[in-house]
Amino acid sequence: MSAIAKIHVYFIMLPNSVLLDTIGPAEAFQYANRFVSGVEFEGQRQFELHFVGPETKVENTLGLTIQVASLPDVIEANSWVVSTGLAGEFIDLDSSCMEATVNWLGQQKHCIGRYISICAGTLLFAKAGLLDGRVCTTHHMHIDELQEAAPSAKVLANRLFTVDGDFYSSAGVTAGIDLALYLIQQEFGFNCASQVARHMVLFSRRGPNDPSQSPWLENRNHFHQSVHRVQDAIQVDPVRDWSLECLAEVAQCSPRHLVRLFKESAGVTTREYIHKLRLALAMQLLQSSSLPIENVAERCGFDDPRQFRRLWARHHSLPPSHYREKQ
Known part of the structure; x- marks a missing residue:
């Protein structure tokens, strides 16, 4: 039997990260793996999740210290990179961890297939200069901060998430799960996303520009x-x-x-x-x-x-x- 093709997803975890921004989408991807292993999805790819950061011990907003892998020297072609949210009224874009991650993004740019940000994680991509001319969003508390960090970006307020080519950004916290479901829908179809939503007891998930519910979830x-x-x-x-x-x-x-x-x-x-x-x-x-x-x-x-x-x-x-x- 041939090996199952993988979609490698790298979650970047920085100090003072919001844990739900990581765990919510990660669980959605894992649920998707369970469903795509079924007969009707035979031959489909599956997600392989990686949790990485510039520091291997990361303390989050709950005060828990989590062990993660170091930022890898090489990642697989067409990998997805997820920048998760950080807590605080203002995000320090000049910290050593932020600088190290920005450098890493520059080194891996030829291997990154999708840039995905959740909550204030969009500011990391702004710091890396990846938002020039892009449509993007972030948590409502950081909208002005994001526009200042990326003056040429089209920063949208009051959006659940936005899609601009290979760049996906979402608003605060649980919006990352909405975005994950959208990505699952893109890869595996409406039925798989619907099953993931139901098993996570999420019944009213929406799309980037659609305030109404999807017929597949209604x-x-x-x-x-x-x-x-x-x-x-x-x-x-x-x-x-x-x-x-x-x-x-x-x-x-x-x-x-x-x-x-x-x-x-x-x-x-x-x-x-x-x-x-x-x-x-x-x-x-x-x-x-x-x-x-x-x-x-x-x-x-x-x-x-x-x-x-x-x-x-x-x-x-x-x-x-x-x-x-x-x-």
Whole structure:
């Protein structure tokens, strides 16, 4: 059996770091590893996490001292580097640890595939001169500080996270988990990100510019495992012609009982839930392809273009063509 390809993720831990900024995203990546080891993700890559810093003993805001590895001389090609948050009203960008890490980033730049910052960790990338002309964000308390450190950057306030090419930045603390879920979604798809969110009991995760919930995470703010099994099955293959009898087998109950159970737990019927996911797939195709509407409807499991347009109009004020024209 061939070795599983790895996505190497290096978490940079500096003194006075906010532990949740590291642990939250790291746990999300580890949960993703559990799911991508399943049959439906066979052959997919997995995350390999590294915790490094300019000092091998790092004290965080909880007063705990954690042992980490030294900043490595060489990292793997296309590695992800995560700059996690630091506590304090102002961040000392001239400390010896900050300087050592900036130098290390410069040495490794040809091997870094993605720069990811959480909370005030964005200031490290600003210090390294990586934000020129970039869109970025940070914790609301450090917005002005970030703009001063990176005058040519487009610093956005009141954003959960931002994406600019290979640079990803997030706001404070738990926003790092939102960003991790977004990255998991990019690598392994909506269903994997949804399963990670559910197992971490995170039901309302959002995207960089979208204040609404993702259709893949909506209607899952409940704890009924039979209904979750049905939703998992639908999410794996929303295009499939799901009969109520088939879904009842997944739930291990009668069709009549599932109708009541699903509506009570998820707040929608099974048919409404399937249609929402199919519409989400259609949105992706509209924004990423030039397929005719007839083909979009067929690929997403709708009976015909007329049904697709009718259901689309129930959820969107603008026609499907509007989203294609924006590309």
